[in-house]
Amino acid sequence: MTVRAFFDTNVLVYALSARANVNSDPRTEIAERTLGLGGVVGVQVLNEFADLAIRKFKLGWDAIEQYLEVIGALCGRPIPLTAETHLAAIDISKRYGYRIYDSLILAAALQAGCTTVFTEDMRHGQMIEGLRIENPFRQARI
Numbered sequence: 001m002t003v004r005a006f007f008d009t010n011v012l013v014y015a016l017s018a019r020a021n022v023n024s025d026p027r028t029e030i031a032e033r034t035l036g037l038g039g040v041v042g043v044q045v046l047n048e049f050a051d052l053a054i055r056k057f058k059l060g061w062d063a064i065e066q067y068l069e070v071i072g073a074l075c076g077r078p079i080p081l082t083a084e085t086h087l088a089a090i091d092i093s094k095r096y097g098y099r100i101y102d103s104l105i106l107a108a109a110l111q112a113g114c115t116t117v118f119t120e121d122m123r124h125g126q127m128i129e130g131l132r133i134e135n136p137f138r139q140a141r142i
Contacts, residue, residue: 005039006109007075008119009048011136012041016053016067027120027137034118034136035074042079042108044101046071079108096128106131 014031046068053059053067072078079085081104088107093100102122109117109131116132124135 004112004114004116005034005037006079006105006112006114006117006131007035007039007041007045008105008117008121009045009052010120011035011118012045012049012071013052013056014137016049016057030136039075039118040079040109040112040114041071041075042085042105042112043081044104044108046078048101079112081108085111092128096126098122106133 011031011034014025014027015035017025017028049071050064050068053064085104085107088110089100089103092098092106093103098106105119106117106128110129114131116134118134118136120135120137122133124133124138126133
């Protein structure tokens, strides 16, 4: 079976950390390798990424747009945030107990036909409607 990956915001942020030389966190290398496998992101993830780039890394819009272009080149067109995605996210949140923002990511991954979502913020190994949650950083020494 072919793995179609969906990346959560934290994978993108750790990869940005490597580029910005912010720290020597071992998750930065893991994030770059994980992104190199290929996959998709959703509009929700891009919004969260832009917010964190401004707040955490103090980047200006020109730099953020450059990073978003690289993400676009790696991940292609983002999965849109639609009313259907929103309704699916509410269902996921009610059934599995995730916050709405995490549920939006899961709903977008399902909408995209992904088999895996890479994130450190959800339950590693959990299956949701055929989608496996995978924490690529679980073995990292921090």
